[in-house]
Amino acid sequence: MFGIYLKRELSRRKKAALVIAMGLALGIALVVTVNSVSAGMQQAQDKVLKSLYGLGTDMTVTKAQAAPTGNASGRPKFDFDAKSDSDDTQSSDRVMTQGGQALKSSLVEKVAAQKGVASAVGALTLNVTKVDGSFTQGKAKSSTTQQQGGGGQGGPGGGTSTGQPQVQGGGASFDVNSYSVAGVDVTHQDLGPLATSKITTGKTFTAAQTNAKVAVLSKSYAKENKYTVGKTIKISGTKYTVIGIATPDSSESTTDVYLPLKQAQTLGDSKNKVTTIYVKATDSKQIDTVKTTIQKNIEGTTVTTSADLADTVSGSLSTASNLATSVGKWLSIAVLVAAFLVAALLTSSAVSRRVREFGTLKALGWPSGKVTRQVVGESIVNGLLGGALGIAIGLAAAYTVTAISPTLTAQLGSSGGGGGMGGGPGGQGGGPGRQAASTTMDIALSAPVSLTTIALAAGLAIAGGLIAGAMGGWRASRMRPADALRSVQ
Template identity: 80%
Template sequence: MFGIYLKRELGRRKKAALVIALGLALGIALVITVNSVSAGMTQAQDKVLKSLYGLGTDMTVTKARTAPTSGSSGGPNFKFDAKSSSSSTQSSDRVQTQGGQALKSSLVTKVAGQKGVESAVGALSLNVTKVDGSFTQGKAKSSTSSSGSSGQGGPGGGSSSSGGAPQVQGGGANFNVNSYSVVGVDVAHQGLGPLSTMKVTSGKTFTTAQTGSKVAVVSKSYAKEKKYKVGSTFKISGTKFTVIGIATPDSSESDTDVFVPLKVAQTLGDAKNQVTTIYVKATDSKQISTVKKEITANISGTTVTTSADLASTVSGSLSTASSLATSVGKWLSIAVLAAAFLVAALLTSSAVSRRVREFGTLKALGWPSRNVTRQVVGESIVNGLIGGALGIALGVGAAYAVTAISPKLTAQLGNTGGGGVGGGPGGGGPGRQASQNTLEIALSAPVSLTTIALAVGLAVTGGLIAGAMGGWRASRMRPADALRSVS
C-alpha cells in the first residue's frame, strides 16, 4: 500500500520532484568534480616527486658540499699536451661528483640499520664535462727597417739599422664543450633508487653479475641526442662503455643521461667506496617523520629530505591549482551542497503546506502521524536518489571532460639541498639544469568508487534532511485543517 501510494504521489508531482532532484544533483556533481580534480592533483604531484625520487623511496640522505678551500676555485680544469704540429686535436674529460659531499659507502649499511628503515641503497652522481677540439699554430713574421745617415762636424760618419719585433699571425683554438650526468647505481638493488623510475624500452637492464662491467643504460632523450642504440659504444675519460639498454622515464623527463654500475662510477670519479645519495624506504609511510629524526640524530652532518620536503619546493601552476582545489574548491562545494540541501528542505516543506487537505484527510481516515511522516520522508529520499543519480552522471561527465582535455600544468622544482633536484642525483650539468627544473604535467580527474559512494551518501542525506523538515510539519497537522481548506 505504501509503495503504491508513494509512486502515485511522485507521479502527480513530477515537476516539483524534478526541481528538488536537480538542486541536489548540482551540489553532488560539484562535489564529485572537485574531489576528482583534487585526486588528479595528487597524482600529478606524485609524478613530480617520483621523477625526483625513485619509486617507493620515502627519503634521501645527503651531505652538503663544503666550501672550496683558499686558492681552490673548485671548478673544472683541463690540461692539454703541447705538440709541435701546426694543427693538433685534443680531447679531455673532467669527471667530478655532484649532488653534495661524498659519503662513505658504509653509511648505507648504517642507515639501513636504523629503526623504521626497510631498506637503503646508495648511488653516486657524477658530472662529466668533455672538451674536445684543436689548436692551430700561428706563424711568426718579422719586419726589418734600416736607415743610414752620415754626420758632419763630428768625429766621423756612421750608419745604424734596427730589426722590428716578430709578430704571430693566424692560429687559434676551436673547442666544443659537452656536459652530461652519470649516475652509478647498485645493480643488486635496482628496485630502489634513481633507476627505479625508468623503464627499459630497448635492450636490457643490468644484471647482478655486471657489478664491475663497463656497460651503461642511457636515457631515451640522451640516446636520441647522441644517436646511440643498443650495442653502441662511447668513452668516458678513456674508459670504453657499451650501451646495453635505453630507458624511458615513467613520468616527466629524466635528468640523468647515463646509468652505470656503482663500482665503475666510483672508479671514474675517483671516489672509491663513496656515494653521494642514500635512498631510503621506510617500513611504514606513517612513520616517515620519525625515521627522519632517527637518522638525523644518529648520523651527524647529513641532510634527510622527505617527500613532504620536496612537495614544499614544487611551485608553478600545479601548486596554484592544487591549492585552489583543496581550499577554495572544497569550501565552494560545501557551500553549494549546503545550499542545495536547504533549498530541497524548503521546497519539500512548501509542498507539504500545499497538501494540507490531503494529509488532514488521511489523518481523519485513521492514518497515524508516523505514517504521514513516513510518506513525506519516503518521497524526499526518492527525490534525493534521483538527484544523486543525476549528480553522479553530471560529475562523472565533468571529470571525464577534464581528463579528455588534459590541461597542462607546470611544476617548478626547487633545490632542498645537494646538487641535484631535491637532493637526488639530478643535475645534467651547466646549461641543462634550468630547463629540467620545470616539468609539464597533464592533469586528469579520476573518479574513484569512494567518490561515488560519497555521492550516494550525500543524496540520501539530502533526502533525509528535506524529508525530516517536511515530515515534521506534516505530522503536526490536525484533521480539522482539512475541513477548513474545503471551500
C-alpha cells in the same frame, strides 16, 4: 499502501521533484568533479616525485655540500697544451660528484639497520663536463718600412727599417658538453635511480657486473648522441660498452648514463662513497617516525621524504593543485550546503501547500509518524534522483577533463648545494657551492573517478534527502485535521 501512495504523489508533483533533484544534482556534481580533479593532481604530483626519487622510495638520505675552503672554488679546471704546431683535437673530461657531500658506503648498512627501514640502497651521482677542440697557432710576421731622408730617395739619410714582429692568425675552437652519470647498486636495482626506468633495448645490469665496464644510457641521451647497444662510450679515458637503453616509466629522467656503482666510484675518485641513500620504509604510515629515527641516530645527514619534496614542486601544477584543494573544495562544500538548504526549503514549502491532504489523512487516522515517513520517503527518492543526475554530470565533467588532458608545468627543486631536495640521481643537485638548477616537466592532467567518490556522492544524495525530508516531515507532523477543514472554507 506506502509504496503506492509514494509513487502516486511523486508522479503528481514531477516538476517540484525535478527542481529539488536538480538542486542536489548540481552540488553533488561539483563534489564529484573537484574530487576527481584533485585525484588527478595527486597522480601528476606522484609522477613528478617518482622521477626524482625512484620507484618504491619513501625517503632519501643525503649530506649538504660544505662551503669551499681557502682558494678552492669547486669550479672545473681544464689544462691544455697550446704550444703544438698541429691542429690536432684535444679533449679533457672533468668529473665531479653531484648532489651534496659524499657519504661513506658503510652508512647504507647503518641506515638499513634502523627501526622501520625495509631496505636501503646507495647511489653516486656524478657530473661530467667534456671539453674538446683544437688550437691553431698564429704566425709571427715582421713589417719593413722605407724611410726617405733629406737627400732624396737613396741619398744620404734614406734607408729601410724593420718593425716589431706581429702574430697573425691562430686561435682556438672548443665545444663544452655536460651530462650526468649515476652509479647504480646492480644487486638492488628495484630501488634507486634506475628503478623508474624500463629497459626498452638491450638489457640491464646483472648481479655479477658489480665492477664491469658496461653502461646503460637514457633513451634521450642515446638518441641525441647516436649511441646504440654494443657501441662504446668514453668517459675520462675509460671505455664502457653500452648494454641497454632505458626509457623513463612516467616522466623524463635527468640522468644520462648509468654505471655500476664501483665503476662510478672509480670514475669520480670516490672509493667507498655514495651521495644519496634511497630508503624504503616497512610501513608508509610511519615515514615521519623513520625520518626522525635516522636523523637522531645518524648525525649530519638530511632526510628528505616525499612530503618534503612535494613542497619544492612549483609551476602551474602546484598552483592548480592548491586551487583544487582550497578554493575547489570550499566552493563545493558551499554549493552543497546551499543545495541542501534549498531542497529543505522547497520540501517545506511543498508541505505547506499540502495542508488539505495531510489534514485529511490525519482525520482518516494516519498518525503523525506515518505522515512524517511519507514526506521523508518522497525526499529520499528526490535525493537519490538528484544523486544519480549529479553523478552523471560529474562523470561527464571528469571525462571531459581527461579527454582534453590540459598540460600542467611542474618546476622541480630550487635548493642549493645539492644537499637538499632532489639531490639524488636524477635530482637537481648542482656542483659544489653552486645553486641547483631547476628542471621543468610537462604533465598531462587526468580526472579519474574512483568508487570512493561515487560512494561519497550517493551518501550525500541520501543525506540531502534526509535533511529535506526531516524539515518537511516535522512541519507535516504538526498539522491537525482542523487545518484541512479551514483550507476547505
